[in-house]
Amino acid sequence: MAFSMPMPAAGCEHMDNDAINKIRQFRSKHHSGEDLVQYTCLECSTPGSFPTLDKHFSETKHEFAVSPKTVYCGRCKDLVYDPTLLSNHKKRKLADASDEDDSYLTTNTSQRPCGRNGVRGLFNLGETCYMNAVLQMMVHNPILASYFLGMGHPTHTCPISKEPEKKNDSDSEDEEEEKKEQQSCVACGMTEVFSDVTMVDQPTPAHAVSLLFASWKNIPEMSGKGQQDAQEWFMQIVDRLHEGVAQYKVPEKTNSVNEANGIPSIEKQCVCFFHKVFYGRENSQITCDTCHTVSSREDEFSSISLDFKKQVKKKKKAATAAANASDAKDKEALKITVPNIHECLRGFTAPEPLSPEQYSCQECKERRSASKQTRIRKLPAILCVHVKRFGMKQLATGVFAPEKYEGKLDFSLQLDMAPYTTRPPKNGEDKEKYMYDLDCVVVHQGEHAHNGHYFAFCRQDNKWFRYDDEIVSATTTEDVMRQEAYLLFYSLRRIEKV
DSSP states (O other): OOOOOOOOSSSOTTOOHHHHHHHHHHHHHSOTTSOTTOEEETTTOOEEOHHHHHHHHHHHOOOEEEOSSOEEETTTTEEEOOGGGOOOOOOOOGGGOOHHHHHHHHHSGGGSOBSTTSOOOBOOOSSOHHHHHHHHHHHTOHHHHHHHHTTSSOGGGOTTTSOOSOOOTTOOHHHHHHHHHHOOOHHHHHHHHHHHHTOBTOOSOBOOHHHHHHHHHHOGGGOSSSOOOHHHHHHHHHHHHHHHHOOEEOOHHHHHHHHHTTOOOOSOEEOSHHHHHHOEEEEEEEEETTTOOEEEEEEEESOEEEOHHHHHHHHHHHHHHHHHHTTTOOGGGGGGGSOBHHHHHHHHHSOEEEOTTTOEETTTTEEOOEEEEEEEEEOOSEEEEEEOOEEEEEOTTSOEEEEEOOOOOBOOSEEEOGGGBSSOOOTTSOOGGGEEEEEEEEEEESSSTTSSEEEEEEEETTEEEEEETTEEEEEOHHHHHTSOEEEEEEEESOGGGO
16 A cells, blocks of 8 residues: 655644634734844743743643744644745845845845855755755765766666556556556656755755655655654665665675675675765674684674763763762862763774673583674765763653753864774874764754754865854864764765775
């Protein structure tokens, strides 16, 4: 049966005609040049930030906050999109702009005419901030822009999206409509987003309606209105992009190397564009503590997950020991409680013990204790580093509830991945092929994975911008580095090595 999900007339089911009329009246009384980031309660004109307004809504049962261009729903706890609320702006030439206009454009960058040298926000289509944050990383990446804007995926000849040429006589109209409904290409939806976002002289934010529907149909477990995990959506959408253009071949060179290192051969390996850009390979080795037999296997990955909670506990323990050693007078000892990305990566690649219950040695023919170590065999062009912040905690009642691990992780603008690979460069070897540059930081604000709000910081022409759905503002490198990152996206410095 075909999956279908009707798109609501508004981006929020809580918005009715009465609310729309009130919003229009509000906009008619307020000048359109006011600060877009300032939101005011629609019922009582109370201003404030989203957390302040959420508290206000819970006390008053009011529902909406409005700025001159956007609407925040207190029941969805998110920005909502409604095409009927967009103002009709008359276009004017940039040459006519004043100094005051230039200041306004710097503050509210999403209102600039866009292009590859500009920036542009994305409408929230009803709790789709998780998607918008990841999409901003993608549309600002030059490798992906070259692919999607250079007809890397020709939508007019796409075999997935185009309507079948022949119709079976036995098929009823309902069955034919069902088949057509099932056909929705993620790559076509992504191409449309790139084309829309990079459209020149377009002052309003873009939207990703086609991509949203394509993702709903191709990722049923993440379909429908509701907050989703940005990292999970990224991994799923990359998998769907790969599946649409997968090209397999037998990796003879890789197999010869694997055979020499005792790693099982690979029957086939994808060589498509998305595989080269997003997927790496990790090598896991298990060494038996008794006979020292080593068994190896390789797996693909599209993101590296770092155990943030474990590193925080380790750092706090070290800080407590340092403080005790200095009779608690050395306040500097407490500063070491903030872990950094290299410590987390060392933890990711460090040997970990396995109990006899976890490992059965094929050489000893019985369960043994062992050690397992994971290192990176192949680096992707775009590296996604996932800071694990979501988990479960047991309440006093014995019931498990979701929780979030708050706190700062120190990360860097440049990342050297050489120490975490299977073959680190020796002295004198070129290290540039292991170097990455930070392109995007995705931040989550909220209590757990399915609650809260996502926004992103992206680098464009060596300048940083904050993308909060349709609101875009210029920011500083210092502000970016202060964020409690959830996802970090790095680009390989030497792309020709991919």
